[in-house]
Amino acid sequence: MSFSKEQRQAVYDTIFARRDVRGEFLPDPIPDAVLSRLLLAAHHAPSVGFMQPWNFLIIRQPTVKQQVHQAFQKANDEAAQQFSGEQADRYRRLKLEGILEAPINLCMTCDRDRCGPVVLGRTHMPEMDLYSTVCAVQNLWLAARAEGVGVGWVSILDPAALKSILRITTANIVPVAYLCMGYVSHFHGEPELASKGWRQRLDPASLIYYDQWGQQESPHKLDEALGAQRRLLLL
Structure with missing residues (x-):
């Protein structure tokens, strides 16, 4: 199967236009049809041994978001202390999440026991299930950009605190990505950390x-x- 030049270009356009969204979320809900397409895109990611280790925990309740936001604030305060001088000041000025503003929060997890103790392709690299889940995150992120939906990955969270808030009590379920999702006022022309002088490509x-x-x-x-x-x- 081949793709036209325009179809190929659309793939590259989506990749290069993808951004980590933090402060541009609109309150408009994501229609179920759109959200379903995004989850299907994620579910069609490659996975070692075809184990498909992911789950999708959709969070809409403000009370749950507030708890996650409080966990972020605690972790962010701890993170800020690891920088010094001008870099510390610049860090504190950055907005690094959109937990409360985004209509949907999505926690993507990895079930490390999904296919039992022996999985094809994972015998010598057991972490491949985690990498497979990250592939699902990327699929969803690119599909979201093609749909005009913004996504922001919040990694400044204590995993144990997040599991407690979300009532994930099984040890083998690992939160891999906590994502903020929604339509946005605009996408930045370049990564925000680049435009604000944190790092360049x-x-x-x-x-x-x-x-x-x-x-x-x-x-x-x-x-x-x-x-x-x-x-x-x-x-």
């Missing part, structure tokens, strides 16, 4: 090695092709 050519770790010399270097494709795809 790295040059991809500096991240590529050839045949051996650390080897950047090769007769088949991609520097020129990377530059050309970046100009074409980001037009």
Whole structure:
């Protein structure tokens, strides 16, 4: 099966336009038809041994969101103390979540026992179930961007506190991603942490090695092709 040039470009456009949304959420609800498409996209992610280890916990109740927000504030205060000087001041000025503003919060979990103790493809890398769940997160995130729905990943949370709030009592269920979701007033043209001077995107050519770790010399270097494709795809 092949895709047209326009269809291929739409995929790249979605990837390059994806943003982590924090402060732009609108109160408009996400229709069930749209939310269903996003969950189906997530459920069609690749998973090792086809174990499909994810679950989707949809949170709409304000009381639950408030508890999660309080857990975030505690974790965020602890995180701020790990930075110093100007960086600490800049950190405290950043808005790093949209828990209360987003119409839907979604916790995506990984059931580490879903297929029993021995899973095809996981025998030597047991963490592959967690990586598979992250693939489901990315599927949902890209599908959401294509639907005009913003997503923000809140990682500044204590996992034990989150499990307690959400009443996840089973040890083998691991919260992987706590996501804020909703329609937005706008998407930023570039990642917010870049526009606010926290970090800039790295040059991809500096991240590529050839045949051996650390080897950047090769007769088949991609520097020129990377530059050309970046100009074409980001037009």
